[in-house]
Amino acid sequence: GAVVSQHPSWVICKSGTSVKIECRSLDFQATTMFWYRQFPKQSLMLMATSNEGSKATYEQGVEKDKFLINHASLTLSTLTVTSAHPEDSSFYICSALGGDTTDTQYFGPGTRLTVL
C-alpha cells in the first residue's frame, strides 16, 4: 500500500515554457501532499504543502506565482512550473501523507526537469 506515482518521469522543455507535473496517490486518499526540489548532491528542499480543496502553503523563498500548485482531489496534486528557466532544472519529488499512518510521507518516483 501507500503507492505514489508521478508523471512525467522526465521532461525537457525550452526556456519560457510551462511544465505541469502530476502527483497521484494510487491506493489511498491523501488530503495532504508535499512538493520538494532536489539539486545534485543536495538534500530535499520542501517547496510547498498542498492540501486538498485549499490553497497551497509555500515555504519561504519559493515563488508561488512561478510554482503553481493545485490539489483538486484526494488523489491528485499538480505542480506547474511557469515560464521555466535553466535554473529551474532540478529533480522534483512529491510525497503524500496517508496510507496506514497519519504522519508518514510516501514519495513519488520524482520528475527530472531539464530546461534548455
Added chain:
Amino acid sequence: QKEVEQNSGPLSVPEGAIASLNCTYSDRGSQSFFWYRQYSGKSPELIMSIYSNGDKEDGRFTAQLNKASQYVSLLIRDSQPSDSATYLCAVNMAAGNKLTFGGGTRVLVKP
C-alpha cells in the same frame, strides 16, 4: 533555525559488517523520526519510522532514538552491496507533518 545534522560520509563498510549512521536534531519537541534510503537518481523510500525512546527493529535495520540527547541512529546489519545508497534522516519538527531532512549519509558497501 531548526536543523537536522548528518555526517555526509561516505561511510565505507565491508560486506557483511554493520553500518552505523547517526543523526542529531535541534528541536527538542520533535516527536516523529524517519529514515529514508535514496539511491542515486531515485526518490527516497521509507525504511522505518520511530517515535519512542529505545530501539526499533525491522529486518536488518534497527533504529535507535534518544530524545534526551536529541539523537537518532540507524544500524544496518549484514550490510550488502545493494545497501549502497544515501540515507536520509527526517524529523517532524513542525505542525502539519512537515519533515526537515538532514543532508544524508552516503554509504558504500564493498564486496
